[in-house]
Amino acid sequence: MYDRLLLPTDMSAGVDRAIEHALDAARRYDAELHVLYVVDAEAYSSYPGDEYVHEFEGLEKALEQAGREAVEEITAAAVEAGVPHEAVVRHGVPHEEILDYAEEADVGLMVIGSKNRPGEYRRLLGSVAERVVHMADRPVTVVKTPVEA
Numbered sequence: 280m281y282d283r284l285l286l287p288t289d290m291s292a293g294v295d296r297a298i299e300h301a302l303d304a305a306r307r308y309d310a311e312l313h314v315l316y317v318v319d320a321e322a323y324s325s326y327p328g329d330e331y332v333h334e335f336e337g338l339e340k341a342l343e344q345a346g347r348e349a350v351e352e353i354t355a356a357a358v359e360a361g362v363p364h365e366a367v368v369r370h371g372v373p374h375e376e377i378l379d380y381a382e383e384a385d386v387g388l389m390v391i392g393s394k395n396r397p398g399e400y401r402r403l404l405g406s407v408a409e410r411v412v413h414m415a416d417r418p419v420t421v422v423k424t425p426v427e428a
Contacts, residue, residue, distance in 0.1 A: 281308045281387035287315045287377045287411070288392070290349040297392030297422040298353055304390060304420075305362040312364045314353045315380050316346035317373040343368060374410035381417060389419045 286301040288294050305312040318339065350366040357364040365384075369376045381389055393408040412419050 281310045283311050283313060283384055283386045284308070285313045285315060285377070285381050285384065285386040285389045286353065286391075287317065287373070287389070287407075288349050288353060289316065289373070289407075290345070290352070291392075291394070293394035293408075293424045294392035296424045297390050298356065300420065300422045301390040302356060302360050302362055304388065305357070305364075306360060310362075310387070312357050312362050313367065313380070313384055313386060314350045314357070314364060315367045315369065315377060316349050317376040318342045318346050318368065318370045319373055320371050339370075343370075373407045374414065377407070377411050378414055381415065386417065389415060389417065391419060391421055393421050393423050394425075 281304070284301055284305050286297060288298070301312055304310070319342065346368040350368060354364050354366045367380065369380065377389070377391075380386075389411065391408045391411055408421055412421060
């Protein structure tokens with residue numbers, strides 16, 4: 280049914296169950312798993328910088344390294360599960376890059392994680408997950424991970 284799945288990640292607590300779900304779905308559908316981390320350009324472009332680092336280089340490089348480590352951790356799990364995979368790190372606005380990548384890679388299903396907080400704290404999906412769900416023109420599965428308030 281699906282040849283390619285996309286798992287966008289920021290390695291927050293809300294992604295834990297999504298990783299398991301995406302790996303399971305990739306095995307079941309005999310699909311390739313695309314793991315995407317987006318270095319949030321808005322995060323480092325709003326950073327005031329520091330006099331010892333040229334413009335945004337320090338924060339941007341740190342975020343990029345975190346992204347590489349995030350996709351490597353998930354692709355290691357994919358290797359262990361025998362799931363073919365593609366690992367990608369991009370820079371930009373997260374929901375835009377996720378949607379663009381899904382289109383470019385002709386992804387059949389996106390699996391996105393979201394935190395499920397108890398009580399009234401947060402009834403909506405995370406802003407990136409919410410935007411992806413509302414703007415996607417292809418199937419999206421949201422996997423909620425309970426986290427402490």
